[in-house]
Amino acid sequence: MTVPNVTEVAVPSRTIGDITKERILDAAFDTLVDEGITGASARAIAAHGEFNQALIFYHFGSVRDLLIATIERSSQIQVERYRQRIEGITDLSDLVHVAATLHAEDMERGSITMVAQLMAGAASDPEMGHAVVQAFQPWIDLVETALRQVFAGSPIEAFLPFGDMAYAVSSLFLGLELVSKLAPDQEQDDRLFSMMNMVSGMLETVIAGQPLLG
Amino acid sequence: MTVPNVTEVAVPSRTIGDITKERILDAAFDTLVDEGITGASARAIAAHGEFNQALIFYHFGSVRDLLIATIERSSQIQVERYRQRIEGITDLSDLVHVAATLHAEDMERGSITMVAQLMAGAASDPEMGHAVVQAFQPWIDLVETALRQVFAGSPIEAFLPFGDMAYAVSSLFLGLELVSKLAPDQEQDDRLFSMMNMVSGMLETVIAGQPLLG
DNA sequence: GTCTATAACGAGATAGAC
DNA sequence: GTCTATCTCGTTATAGAC
Numbered sequence: 001m002t003v004p005n006v007t008e009v010a011v012p013s014r015t016i017g018d019i020t021k022e023r024i025l026d027a028a029f030d031t032l033v034d035e036g037i038t039g040a041s042a043r044a045i046a047a048h049g050e051f052n053q054a055l056i057f058y059h060f061g062s063v064r065d066l067l068i069a070t071i072e073r074s075s076q077i078q079v080e081r082y083r084q085r086i087e088g089i090t091d092l093s094d095l096v097h098v099a100a101t102l103h104a105e106d107m108e109r110g111s112i113t114m115v116a117q118l119m120a121g122a123a124s125d126p127e128m129g130h131a132v133v134q135a136f137q138p139w140i141d142l143v144e145t146a147l148r149q150v151f152a153g154s155p156i157e158a159f160l161p162f163g164d165m166a167y168a169v170s171s172l173f174l175g176l177e178l179v180s181k182l183a184p185d186q187e188q189d190d191r192l193f194s195m196m197n198m199v200s201g202m203l204e205t206v207i208a209g210q211p212l213l214g
Numbered sequence: 215m216t217v218p219n220v221t222e223v224a225v226p227s228r229t230i231g232d233i234t235k236e237r238i239l240d241a242a243f244d245t246l247v248d249e250g251i252t253g254a255s256a257r258a259i260a261a262h263g264e265f266n267q268a269l270i271f272y273h274f275g276s277v278r279d280l281l282i283a284t285i286e287r288s289s290q291i292q293v294e295r296y297r298q299r300i301e302g303i304t305d306l307s308d309l310v311h312v313a314a315t316l317h318a319e320d321m322e323r324g325s326i327t328m329v330a331q332l333m334a335g336a337a338s339d340p341e342m343g344h345a346v347v348q349a350f351q352p353w354i355d356l357v358e359t360a361l362r363q364v365f366a367g368s369p370i371e372a373f374l375p376f377g378d379m380a381y382a383v384s385s386l387f388l389g390l391e392l393v394s395k396l397a398p399d400q401e402q403d404d405r406l407f408s409m410m411n412m413v414s415g416m417l418e419t420v421i422a423g424q425p426l427l428g
Numbered sequence: 429g430t431c432t433a434t435a436a437c438g439a440g441a442t443a444g445a446c
Numbered sequence: 447g448t449c450t451a452t453c454t455c456g457t458t459a460t461a462g463a464c
Contacts (some may be wrong), residue, residue, distance in 0.1 A: 257457075257458095270459095276459080277457095277459095
C-alpha cells in the first residue's frame with residue numbers, strides 16, 4: 001500500500017474502481033441475504049446491483065473470492081456497529097434487551113444471516129471455510145466482551161468460562177437466524193427474549209445470594 | 215393404500231423400486247452431509263450412491279423433491295433414534311451428558327448438519343422452506359420432551375416456558391453443528407458441554423434452595 | 429425399472445471492442 | 447474500467463432403447 005503524498009492529495013483518493021468494488025460487495029451481500037448461498041450466482045449478484053456481470057471477475061477474480069471479500073468486509077463493519085451498541089452495558093438484563101433489539105434489526109439487515117449462509121456454503125470448500133471461520137471470530141469476540149462487561153465484579157466472575165459461553169451464544173444466534181429467516185415468527189422471538197430476560201433475572205437474584213423461590 | 219391379502223403375502227412386500235428409492239435417499243443424505251447444499255447436485259448424489267443419474271428424476275421427479283423427501287425421512291428416523299436415547303432420563307446432568315454424546319455422534323452421522331444445510335438452502339425457496347420447517351418441528355418437540363422430563367416435579371416446573379426453551383436449545387444445536395462442521399474442534403465442544411454441565415449443576419443447587427456460593 | 433444419449437439452460441469465466 | 451459476445455462446462459430434466 002502506497003502512502004499518498006500529502007502535498008499532492010489532501011483526501012484519501014477513492015478511485016472510480018473502488019466505488020465499483022463497493023457496489024459489487026453491497027450487491028453480493030444483498031443477494032446472499034435475499035437469495036441465500038444457492039442463489040448467489042454472478043448473474044444474480046450483477047442483477048441485484050444493476051451492473052455488468054463481467055465486473056465481478058475483473059474486480060474480484062471469481063465469485064468465490066467475491067463472497068469471501070463480502071463476509072470479511074461486512075463482518076468487520078457490522079461487528080463495529082454492534083460493538084458501539086453494547087458499549088457501556090454493565091447490566092445483564094440490559095444486555096438481553098440490546099441482544100433482542102440487535103437480533104430484530106439483523107433479521108432486517110441480514111449480517112448474521114449472511115454469515116450463516118456462507119457457513120453452510122463453505123461446508124465443501126475448506127479454503128472458504130477458513131475465511132468464514134476467520135470472519136466469525138470477531139462476532140464471538142464481541143459476545144465475549146459483552147459477557148465480560150456484565151459479569152465484571154460479580155462474585156461468580158472468576159468461575160465463568162467466558163470464551164466458551166461466547167462460542168455457545170454466538171452459535172445460538174447463528175442457528176436462531178437460520179430458523180427465524182425460514183419461519184419468521186415475531187411472537188416466537190419475543191417469547192424467546194422474554195425467556196432470556198426471565199433467566200437473567202433469576203441469575204441476578206441467585207448471584208445476589210437471595211433464594212430463587214419465595 | 216391397498217392392504218395385501220394375508221393369505222397371499224405374509225410380509226409387507228418391498229418392491230425393487232422401493233429399495234432403489236431408499237438407495238437414492240441414502241445417497242442424497244450422504245451427499246448433503248459431505249458436500250453441503252451447494253454440492254448436492256443430481257450428478258453428485260448419483261455418484262455417491264453409484265447409480266444412474268436419471269433414476270433420481272424417475273423416482274422423485276426433481277432434485278428438490280428428492281431433498282425434501284430426504285429431510286422428511288431422515289428427520290423421522292433420527293428423531294426416533296434420539297428419542298429412545300433420552301427415554302428415562304430424569305436428571306438434568308444426565309441429559310447434558312446424553313446431549314453431549316448425541317452431538318458428538320451427530321457430527322459423524324450428520325442428521326442435524328443435513329437439517330442446517332437444507333435450512334440454508336431453503337432460504338430462497340418458500341415451498342422447500344415450509345418442508346424444512348415441518349421436518350425441524352419433531353426435533354424441537356424432542357427437546358421439549360427431554361426438558362419436561364428432567365424438570366418434572368421441580369418447584370420451578372410451573373414457571374418454565376418449555377416450548378420456548380426447546381426452540382432455543384434446538385437452534386443452539388443447529389448453529390453449533392454448522393460451526394463445528396466448519397471448524398472441527400473436539401476440545402471446544404468438550405469445553406462447551408463441561409460448561410453446560412457446570413450450569414446444570416448450579417441450577418440443581420439453586421433449585422434445591424441452597425446458596426450458589428459458599 | 430434402469431440405462432444411454434441428449435436437449436435446454438444457467439453457471440463461471442474470458443476475449444476483445446470501446 | 448466497463449461493455450458485448452462468447453466459450454466451456456455442469457446443471458436439471460427428458461426421450462427412448464432395453
